[in-house]
Amino acid sequence: MRRWMVLAVMALMVAVPASGYAQAPSGDKMKDDKMKMEQGDKIEKKDGKMKDKMMKDDKMEKDKMMEKKDNKMEKMEKK
Secondary structure, three states: OHHHHHHHHHHHHHHHHHHHHOOOOOOHHHHHHHHHHHHHHHHHHHHHHHHHHHHHHHHHHHHHHHHHHHHHHHHHHHO
């Protein structure tokens, strides 16, 4: 009798957790992946805009510096 009890308990312990792991995954993972991809695209676009803006700012600063140098050169030539 005791052997049957032990056998029954062991069978339940083996079968119950295994059935929980055997569940099929839900379709939500696909939605999550799609959302992550869309967010990644938005971030890339934002980064591209920021880089363009930074390049424009750098170009403007260089232009201003060149103008200052030109002005100094003109002043020196006038003297």
